Amino acid sequence: MTQGSDALLARMMTLHPKVIDLTLDRVERLLAALDHPETRLPPVIHIAGTNGKGSTLAMIRAGLEAAGGTVHAYTSPHLVRFHERIRLAGELISEDALNALLDQCLAANGPDPITYFEITTCAAFLGFSRVPADWCLLETGLGGRLDATNVLDRPRLTVITPVSLDHQQYLGDALGQIAAEKAGILKPGVPCIVARQPAEAMEAIEARAARIGAPLIVCGRDFDAWEEMGKLVFQDADGLLDLPMPALRGRHQIENAGMAVAALRHLGMAAEACETALTGADWPARMQPLIDTKLNALVPKAELWLDGGHNPSAGEALAATLAKMPQKETILVCGMLNTKDPLGYLKPLAAHVRNVIAVGIPDAPATLSAEETAAAATEAGMQANAAESVAAALAALNDVAPRARILICGSLYLAGAVLREA
Incomplete structure (x- = not known):
């Protein structure tokens, strides 16, 4: 542009x-x-x-x-x-x-x-x-x-x-x-x-x-x-x-x-x-598989997904989707805005996800800090850590869970940042 x-x-x-x-x-x-x-x-x-x-x-x-x-x-x-x-x-x-x-x-x-x-x-x-x-x-x-x-x-x-x-x-x-x-x-x-x-x-x-x-x-x-x-x-x-x-x-x-x-x-x-x-119909960042992007290169054996849902109903819908997918270790890389309800969004996902890596959203003044999102994930019953960026989160996951299903989620603004870098 x-x-x-x-x-x-x-x-x-x-x-x-x-x-x-x-x-x-x-x-x-x-x-x-x-x-x-x-x-x-x-x-x-x-x-x-x-x-x-x-x-x-x-x-x-x-x-x-x-x-x-x-x-x-x-x-x-x-x-x-x-x-x-x-x-x-x-x-x-x-x-x-x-x-x-x-x-x-x-x-x-x-x-x-x-x-x-x-x-x-x-x-x-x-x-x-x-x-x-x-x-x-x-x-x-x-x-x-x-x-x-x-x-x-x-x-x-x-x-x-x-x-x-x-x-x-x-x-x-x-x-x-x-x-x-x-x-x-x-x-x-x-x-x-x-x-x-x-x-x-x-x-x-x-x-x-x-x-x-x-x-x-x-x-x-x-x-x-x-x-x-x-x-x-x-x-x-x-x-x-x-x-x-x-x-x-x-x-x-x-x-x-x-x-x-x-x-x-x-x-x-x-x-x-x-x-x-x-x-x-094509509508990006709605349970979108990421294939052959720069991020895939960071986790070459993992299954990588992107979803922009950001409220409790979206968390419930995402949980229902994960319930129908083949069983596989699933990890969230999650970033959210401070105008949203992170606990309400993450709670439905706790039945399908054990681990969350929280990130801030680049160039979004209203982002929750990675630590705040991680705290909400912990309260929802998941193990949570913070990372400086999506790329840093993926690099860490490639060391500990190279074949996991990784879902980047929590905000359309985070999804947009991911697609801009893809």
């Missing part, structure tokens, strides 16, 4: 003192100054939830493209390059196009306060409004009701993935509060695909839907998906589909796949598109 977008993005970080400040006022002001690009988008599928947003979006995108459609997509955070956040008609945005959009947004905003996520969301909308496409997939950044993406009067479809405790400092301490914020993306008359939810979360989503008249298509009631004899079976009112298992690994991907297929079926896509949604 050249210095152009780097410099512009760095400048955007200075426009508002708070990294996160949930309100729509600043976004609506800038979109008005840009002549409302959000009103000139292709049919939008808007996705909120705590876990599984990106994986579900990736599967929906693969299915829509398999059916011959061109698809814009907006996701966050990025792992290696900011450009990953914006896909224009299926292609990652180019450096020149990104520079032009950022320049225009900065000029239109002037010196007025606006957060980094807000102004880059406006840049994405501006890009989407100028490039023809059949569909536009939007992932919320945080929450839903006051998220910068939530400025559309009538998307084609909304999706709410599983809701759990995360970002409590912004969304509330109770599951019902958090679900109510996620349900803020619901719109009158617009159907919503809803994942299986805890009762408290489902009650909040149903209350919002009833209040505004948004029809819900709910997992476990209107559709379902499960594994049977090595296949994914999907069922809804139109019948059964026998589909391949998702290419994205992990037991939780079955539910994500079910939501993606439910969305595609609602949009009128054929079974072939649903199959490709599952087999063709």
Whole structure:
């Protein structure tokens, strides 16, 4: 990446003192100054939830493209390059196009306060409004009701993935509060695909839907998906589909796949598109095997994996995935942010992992220290040590457990640092 977008993005970080400040006022002001690009988008599928947003979006995108459609997509955070956040008609945005959009947004905003996520969301909308496409997939950044993406009067479809405790400092301490914020993306008359939810979360989503008249298509009631004899079976009112298992690994991907297929079926896509949604989706740092990277050279006989999950529900999902994998000594190399719950994340993993090597996350001011993460792992019932870096942790493990399964985990920011070095 050249210095152009780097410099512009760095400048955007200075426009508002708070990294996160949930309100729509600043976004609506800038979109008005840009002549409302959000009103000139292709049919939008808007996705909120705590876990599984990106994986579900990736599967929906693969299915829509398999059916011959061109698809814009907006996701966050990025792992290696900011450009990953914006896909224009299926292609990652180019450096020149990104520079032009950022320049225009900065000029239109002037010196007025606006957060980094807000102004880059406006840049994405501006890009989407100028490039023809059949569909536009939007992932919320945080929450839903006051998220910068939530400025559309009538998307084609909304999706709410599983809701759990995360970002409590912004969304509330109770599951019902958090679900109510996620349900803020619901719109009158617009159907919503809803994942299986805890009762408290489902009650909040149903209350919002009833209040505004948004029809819900709910997992476990209107559709379902499960594994049977090595296949994914999907069922809804139109019948059964026998589909391949998702290419994205992990037991939780079955539910994500079910939501993606439910969305595609609602949009009128054929079974072939649903199959490709599952087999063709690519979403890095979600139980991703690392092969032939610089890190593999440090542990040449080990099995090396990368996962960016970072909250208690993600820890539970990861534990369920490990439970289904062939038995093998498994060691975590774990780094987390100080805004997360390390004990809640690590506790479910203790049944499958005895040893953790804790690391800090490079270039992340909010990182937990390696010692703090190690202390949480010890409290969770695992043996824990600290290391200066992922590379140092792997070098040490090659001496003591050269054939282990090593899982680098705990944060998308750590995953991004690993992929940048890969």
